[in-house]
Amino acid sequence: MSEPYDKGDTFCPSYHHAVEMIGKRWSGVILRELLLGASRYSQLRSAIPSLTDKMLAARLQELEAEGMVTRTVVDSVPVRVEYALTDKGRDLEATITVLSEWADRWYPDGPDRPV
Amino acid sequence: MSEPYDKGDTFCPSYHHAVEMIGKRWSGVILRELLLGASRYSQLRSAIPSLTDKMLAARLQELEAEGMVTRTVVDSVPVRVEYALTDKGRDLEATITVLSEWADRWYPDGPDRPV
DNA sequence: CCGCATCCAACTGGATACTG
DNA sequence: CAGTATCCAGTTGGATGCGG
Numbered sequence: 001m002s003e004p005y006d007k008g009d010t011f012c013p014s015y016h017h018a019v020e021m022i023g024k025r026w027s028g029v030i031l032r033e034l035l036l037g038a039s040r041y042s043q044l045r046s047a048i049p050s051l052t053d054k055m056l057a058a059r060l061q062e063l064e065a066e067g068m069v070t071r072t073v074v075d076s077v078p079v080r081v082e083y084a085l086t087d088k089g090r091d092l093e094a095t096i097t098v099l100s101e102w103a104d105r106w107y108p109d110g111p112d113r114p115v
Numbered sequence: 116m117s118e119p120y121d122k123g124d125t126f127c128p129s130y131h132h133a134v135e136m137i138g139k140r141w142s143g144v145i146l147r148e149l150l151l152g153a154s155r156y157s158q159l160r161s162a163i164p165s166l167t168d169k170m171l172a173a174r175l176q177e178l179e180a181e182g183m184v185t186r187t188v189v190d191s192v193p194v195r196v197e198y199a200l201t202d203k204g205r206d207l208e209a210t211i212t213v214l215s216e217w218a219d220r221w222y223p224d225g226p227d228r229p230v
Numbered sequence: 231c232c233g234c235a236t237c238c239a240a241c242t243g244g245a246t247a248c249t250g
Numbered sequence: 251c252a253g254t255a256t257c258c259a260g261t262t263g264g265a266t267g268c269g270g
Contacts, residue, residue, distance in 0.1 A: 015214065022138055
């Protein structure tokens with residue numbers, strides 16, 4: 001990661017895909033909530049106030065298609081839906097932890113007041 | 116990161132800002148190239164083939180405004196411009212490394228062929 | 231070499247209302 | 251509870267061309 005610059009070793013598609021998937025609007029926040037233990041749709045909703053139904057539902061579908069989460073309908077009344085991280089999704093924990101630490105280091109008072 | 120879910124401990128603005136900044140289109144890739152040693156505008160251009168001038172210039176301005184990179188005009192003919200990571204930008208190395216490893220683990224053959 | 235200006239089609243996502 | 255439907259303004263970013 002710190003050797004002399006090699007012109008050949010460029011444009012990494014896997015990393016590219018990964019960083020823009022977790023960085024897509026709300027996705028990173030949703031994944032973090034799931035890592036923190038949220039599992040129900042309504043938990044996610046109330047955990048992230050400015051997130052609308054439309055966005056949450058859309059992102060969860062995308063994350064499911066990416067193999068990051070599973071969706072399980074619990075047949076009760078009223079219906080509940082449980083979302084759970086897959087191994088792949090849970091494996092992001094290290095990344096999200098390290099990035100959270102970075103954020104705390106450089107935005108201890110929130111993003112509007114950088115260090 | 117793995118304790119029982121606490122409804123209060125939600126919506127982290129610093130992390131939210133961070134993840135969507137590095138996840139914005141091309142930003143993560145540009146930061147990675149800078150970490151790998153790229154410094155000139157033209158290096159970044161040729162390192163990332165599908166990245167246009169417009170996008171590269173725009174992202175570099177945003178990253179500069181975020182305090183992630185510095186921009187230095189070298190007064191030669193023709194003009195060169197050097198981009199360098201700030202401490203804040205360099206401090207992202209751990210995150211990008213860990214995420215790259217995740218990507219290699221789950222997309223060893225590229226994002227179109229997940230494990 | 232390093233951009234910026236313009237045009238423009240496509241996508242995004244907020245508001246609001248409604249369903250099983 | 252857990253979504254979907256519709257509308258629509260705003261943003262995005264590719265293409266192309268020009269300028270210091």
